[in-house]
Amino acid sequence: MQTPAPFDYERATSLDGAIASLKAHEGARIIAGGHSLLPMMKLRLATPERLIDINDLDELAYIREEGDEIAIGALTRHVELLESELLHDRFPAFRDAEQVIADPVVRNRGTIGGSLCQADAAEDLSAVCTAVKARVVIRGQGSSRVIGMHDFHRGPWMTAVGEGEILTEIRLPVTPGAGSAHEKVERRAGDWAIAAASVAVWLDGDTIADVGIGLSAVGPMTIGLTRAEELLREATLSEELLEQAGAIASEDCMPVPDGRGPVDYKRHLAGVLTKRALRRATARALQQEV
Ligand SMILES: Cc1cc2nc3c(=O)[nH]c(=O)nc-3n(C[C@H](O)[C@H](O)[C@H](O)COP(=O)(O)OP(=O)(O)OC[C@H]3O[C@@H](n4cnc5c(N)ncnc54)[C@H](O)[C@@H]3O)c2cc1C
Numbered sequence: 001m002q003t004p005a006p007f008d009y010e011r012a013t014s015l016d017g018a019i020a021s022l023k024a025h026e027g028a029r030i031i032a033g034g035h036s037l038l039p040m041m042k043l044r045l046a047t048p049e050r051l052i053d054i055n056d057l058d059e060l061a062y063i064r065e066e067g068d069e070i071a072i073g074a075l076t077r078h079v080e081l082l083e084s085e086l087l088h089d090r091f092p093a094f095r096d097a098e099q100v101i102a103d104p105v106v107r108n109r110g111t112i113g114g115s116l117c118q119a120d121a122a123e124d125l126s127a128v129c130t131a132v133k134a135r136v137v138i139r140g141q142g143s144s145r146v147i148g149m150h151d152f153h154r155g156p157w158m159t160a161v162g163e164g165e166i167l168t169e170i171r172l173p174v175t176p177g178a179g180s181a182h183e184k185v186e187r188r189a190g191d192w193a194i195a196a197a198s199v200a201v202w203l204d205g206d207t208i209a210d211v212g213i214g215l216s217a218v219g220p221m222t223i224g225l226t227r228a229e230e231l232l233r234e235a236t237l238s239e240e241l242l243e244q245a246g247a248i249a250s251e252d253c254m255p256v257p258d259g260r261g262p263v264d265y266k267r268h269l270a271g272v273l274t275k276r277a278l279r280r281a282t283a284r285a286l287q288q289e290v
Contacts, residue, residue, distance in 0.1 A: 004041035008050040015059065015139065015168065018052050023141050023164035025050045030166060032075060033110035035102075036118040060113070060168060063087055070172040074113025079104070081112060081125075091132050091172060092284060093180035093198050093277075097124040100182075103190045113167045116152065119159050122192040122217035126153065128182055129170060130214030130224050131198035137169040138162075146171070149214075149224070156220045177203045179285025183273040184216070187260060193217040194260040195269035197249065199277035203285040206237045213245075213277075217260070218253035218270045227252055228274070237282060246275035 008025075012018035022028050027049035031037055040046040054060065060075035063084045070090055072081070081087060082098035101107060101124050115125045116136065129136075130149045137146050138161055152160050161167050184196035196216040202209045211232045213225035228248040235241055250271035255263050 002042040002044075004038070005044060005047045007041075007048055009053065010050065011053045011056055013056060015054075015057055015166065018054055018057070019139060019141050019164065019166055021050075021052050022166070025052075028052055030054055030117075032114035033077070033106075034114075035106050035110045036114060036120070054166070065174075066171075068174050070174060072112055072170040072172070074111065074116075074167045074169060076112050078102070078107035078110045078112070078115075082107060090174055090178070091128075091180050091200070093128045093131060093182040093200065093281070094125075096182035097128050097184070097196075097198070100124070100184050100186065100189075112170060116170070117159055117161055117167055119153055119157050119221065120192075121156060121219060121221050122196075123222070124182065124184065124193065124196055124198075124216055126222040127196055127198040127214030127216040128180075129172075130222055131182075131200040131212040132172050132180055133200065133210075133212050135171045135173075136167055137171065138165050139168045140165040144168075153221045158221075175202055177209060177285055179203070179281040179283065181277045181280035181284065183277040183280070185269050185273065192260075195253075195255070195266050195273055197270065197273035197277045199274065199281040201232075201278070201281045201285050203237070203282065208232050208235055208237060208282075213249070213274060215249065215253055215270055215274070218255040218266050220254065223253055225249055225252060225274070232278075242275050242278045242282075245278060246271040249274035 029048035031051045060073040062073045088095045180200040182198045184193045198214040200212045215223040228245040250267040253270040255266035
């Protein structure tokens with residue numbers, strides 16, 4: 001039987017208290033849904049000396065409109081993202097992704113904060129947040145900073161969240177003409193992606209005013225597809241353009257061969273899924289049925 005190494009446990013009663021405890025205890029880790037951290041502890045890939053449980057911090061669980069942004073608390077569960085009509089209306093890519101993330105058991109407990117902080121390259125929500133140009137709020141003792149997703153991932157399983165800091169909120173800018181979509185291929189229902197692509201587009205008539213593309217599982221970390229974004233930005237929508245963007249996705253991803261498939265297959269999927277997500281996102285922006 002796999003068992004974690006011994007650790008201390010505390011249940012935080014306030015955000016400030018959790019941050020103070022992180023600061024006071026070297027080797028302490030936040031635990032949210034526990035669906036990534038606990039398996040890692042059982043395998044002894046993670047050996048935190050103390051777990052600070054934030055599950056009682058209801059003030060970190062919400063999805064709400066604030067001015068021209070949607071704000072999502074870090075402790076918001078997958079199931080709440082799946083069921084939110086507000087999020088679905090503004091950014092349907094979230095529901096696309098949540099429908100294919102794991103199973104109800106994981107979705108009932110796993111959180112958006114834990115997903116982003118785990119920074120697994122195959123994780124779906126990082127690609128969605130990259131595509132929709134989310135910004136994240138990171139709190140430390142007496143400090144708070146807001147950074148874009150392009151600055152958030154620092155490497156495989158590494159993020160901008162530093163010692164003594166907690167990710168508290170994800171902010172999504174709401175601007176007119178938006179459409180978004182997430183496309184994923186997995187080996188079986190509920191599995192991690194073999195490859196996945198998230199796209200957000202902002203249209204002005206048939207011109208692509210702005211675009212964001214994030215890829216999962218085809219590189220050492222979530223990939224922001226900047227070369228394809230540059231090609232598409234301010235261009236006139238056409239099938240040929242989407243084909244070119246798909247070709248760039250195949251070229252610019254960095255998959256490795258593993259049990260989920262060989263490199264060529266993953267490159268092919270990255271291209272196909274990027275095109276598919278672009279088509280769906282633009283159709284949604286044009287309010288066409290998809
Ligand atoms: C069987 C299974 C299948 C899965 N399939 C998928 C899938 O297809 N796609 C997918 O995207 N995910 C999948 N997951 C992962 C799932 O989405 C997890 O919920 C998620 O990865 C972690 O969220 P959590 O709240 O459980 O985080 P935890 O396990 O509690 O924490 C993960 C990491 O984040 C840190 N952390 C958590 N919250 C914060 C915070 N607010 N601030 C700072 N650090 C924080 C923890 O210290 C830890 O290092 C799967 C998981 C399982 C068990």
